[in-house]
Amino acid sequence: EVQLVESGGGLVQPGGSLRLSCAASGFTFSSYWMNWVRQAPGKGLEWVANINQDGSQKHYVDSVKGRFTISRDNAKNSLYLQMNRLRAEDTALYYCASIDSDNTGYLDFWGQGILVTVSS
Amino acid sequence: DIQMTQSPSTLSASVGDRVTITCRASQSISSWLAWYQQRPGKAPKLLIYKASSLESGVPSRFSGSGSGTEFTLTISSLQPDDFATYYCQHYNSYPLTFGGGTKVEIK
Numbered sequence: 001e002v003q004l005v006e007s008g009g010g011l012v013q014p015g016g017s018l019r020l021s022c023a024a025s026g027f028t029f030s031s032y033w034m035n036w037v038r039q040a041p042g043k044g045l046e047w048v049a050n051i052n053q054d055g056s057q058k059h060y061v062d063s064v065k066g067r068f069t070i071s072r073d074n075a076k077n078s079l080y081l082q083m084n085r086l087r088a089e090d091t092a093l094y095y096c097a098s099i100d101s102d103n104t105g106y107l108d109f110w111g112q113g114i115l116v117t118v119s120s
Numbered sequence: 121d122i123q124m125t126q127s128p129s130t131l132s133a134s135v136g137d138r139v140t141i142t143c144r145a146s147q148s149i150s151s152w153l154a155w156y157q158q159r160p161g162k163a164p165k166l167l168i169y170k171a172s173s174l175e176s177g178v179p180s181r182f183s184g185s186g187s188g189t190e191f192t193l194t195i196s197s198l199q200p201d202d203f204a205t206y207y208c209q210h211y212n213s214y215p216l217t218f219g220g221g222t223k224v225e226i227k
Binding site: 035037044045046047050059060061062095100104105106107108110111112113 | 165169209220
């Protein structure tokens with residue numbers, strides 16, 4: 001069974017940093033593009049970033065470019081999101097999600113999400 | 121960036137109703153469109169990919185159609201489990217973007 005379990009969320013002050021992790025199991029993690037998607041409280045879904053199988057390709061939404069860095073460790077079956085210079089508008093539930101096995105771009109498995117709150 | 125616009129934003133319906141949700145893309149995305157269901161407090165769940173392909177395990181009352189810029193998600197006979205919010209998402213290019221969502225409520 002595919003499992004994606006996010007961790008590392010919490011309360012952080014504006015301008016601070018946080019590192020999210022996503023532990024994957026039940027599939028060959030190293031074969032899949034992986035994503036972070038967020039959802040502000042009471043709002044819709046926003047794709048944040050993704051990374052290819054060996055970490056050589058990364059894409060980001062404009063609003064996080066230069067502040068967030070996506071990475072992975074295939075030996076540990078883990079995905080990460082380093083978030084720096086956090087803003088109030090980054091407050092959201094952050095989901096880890098895998099891209100389909102053909103790498104076309106739809107998100108077939110999702111974690112349960114981890115809450116990040118940016119507030120003083 | 122490609123903008124995805126869903127309508128309606130809220131829909132009131134009864135069990136057994138046929139329900140249709142529309143998603144429009146700001147430019148052609150061929151058939152690179154997915155639909156997700158999100159129940160309250162839960163993660164999104166993939167329903168449809170490539171505009172009309174049903175994800176394994178998803179009930180056949182769900183169907184998708186369209187190509188280019190206009191797409192629809194249809195639920196042929198609404199069931200109690202289907203009261204949720206539905207999102208479309210394109211994957212034609214980066215950034216990937218979602219529609220604003222359609223909340224299906226009990227009438």
